[in-house]
Amino acid sequence: MRRITRIATVGIASAALALSATACGGKTSSEAGSDGGTKAAIAYDIGGRGDQSFNDAAYAGLAKAEKELGVKGTEAEPSEGEADPDKVQRLTSLARAGNNPVIGVGFAYAPAIAEVAPKFPDTTFGLIDDTSKTGKNIANLVFNEEQGSYLAGVAAAKVTKSNTVGFIGGVETPLIKKFEAGYVQGVKDTNKNVNVKVQYLTQPPDFGGFSKPDLGKAAAEGQLDAGADVIYAAAGLAGSGSIEAAAKAKKWAIGVDSDQYNQQGLAAYKESILTSVTKDVSDAVFNLIKSVKDGKPQSGEIRYGLDKDGVGLATSNPAFTKMADVTAAVEKAKADIIAGKIEVKTAP
CATH class of the missing domain: 3.40.50.2300 (Response regulator)
Known part of the structure; x- marks a missing residue:
């Protein structure tokens, strides 16, 4: 699994370079995925992976997809600081690198996904915990x-x-x-x-x-x-x-x-x-990745409640x-x- 620690505010080209520079196995962003394999990415919320809670649950879904679906996973950590101004650049870089879906973990990603998703109509964007931003290629993964x-x-x-x-x-x-x-x-x-x-x-x-x-x-x-x-x-x-x-x-x-x-x-x-x-953030992430891999990408509101053990x-x-x-x-x-x-x- 490729993991990106931070993407600084240095422009899209530099951000994309940061993606490839930290890739395991030495593939560049353009080379990765050229073999036709499904690539999926998650961009973490405040606290990043290791929070023992929300972000770790999302990671578990990506890890499950890697194991069971053969997906190549990429993780992107939030920027230093609480404001995290780099969401648009982060999501853009992940989409340009061929990841599909690209999943924003948390409602804070809503404005960024609303801005980036229309630019990549063939990429599915997952937005966890928010229904305020919608689109044909946006899946709103929400819970009761x-x-x-x-x-x-x-x-x-x-x-x-x-x-x-x-x-x-x-x-x-x-x-x-x-x-x-x-x-x-x-x-x-x-x-x-x-x-x-x-x-x-x-x-x-x-x-x-x-x-x-x-x-x-x-x-x-x-x-x-x-x-x-x-x-x-x-x-x-x-x-x-x-x-x-x-x-x-x-x-x-x-x-x-x-x-x-x-x-x-x-x-x-x-x-x-x-x-x-x-x-069940883990299954929500896994299900979205599987839907894209199966050629039937989820979109719109996908709600998980007690009735579905969500x-x-x-x-x-x-x-x-x-x-x-x-x-x-x-x-x-x-x-x-x-x-x-x-x-x-x-x-x-």
Whole structure:
């Protein structure tokens, strides 16, 4: 797999050269793909690969496509800094190099994909977590995050002993507010007497709340000091800091996006990760790549919810699965959401 660490703001030609210069196996961008093989690329969100969460889930989908479909994968990391101004150049370079599809990981790629996609009508662009920008060659890969978060709220309300739980959002955006809304509703529907403390790490246009574990740790410590004994963080890489804080306080953490109990980088804290709200970003990425390889590229909105296991609640921690009353409540809530008996809010 080819991995690009950064593409600096030095013009399209130089960016394309950066692609070829870091390619494994020594092929240039023009040479790679000349054998007719399918090439696919993902451009990471803030925090990049190694966040133990959102970006790593996207990488898993690309790795699966390499293994099962014989696809040649390329990864592109975000620029240094929180603004990351190089998205248009990054996507353009990936498309020019023959990658199809080119997938932007996260809603922050929406403006760049809207600008670049029309210039490459034969290339499919995947946009994860956003439906604001559409086009014939744009696939909007979106999830019902609020549904998985509702289940986390049910679990939190069932296990809390202090009747105080916490929610930490990386950046206060409409997407992260979906996580908050579902979680709070799940808590209150299960036990209206449980207090939910809500905190966001940064406000747009500062997106550093997705990339700074120290901010997540400090926020979690504040909630723990205020009596919270379960903390759910939807904060990307910053969420690892909240997990660390909860583990050191011997309280429960709830992970997000990936099954964080099984993330190697969080192994030291895994026993404190009660569960995780999962988004099947991996399969969404894989399915898009497969659709292009099969000659039937996806486009438009492709939504993943509880009914398709596109979101869910992880059961990797044996301590969680042994809590029969908790898991029963979660399963009932899941069935009721799928049946339409519970309508989960998408805004607080």
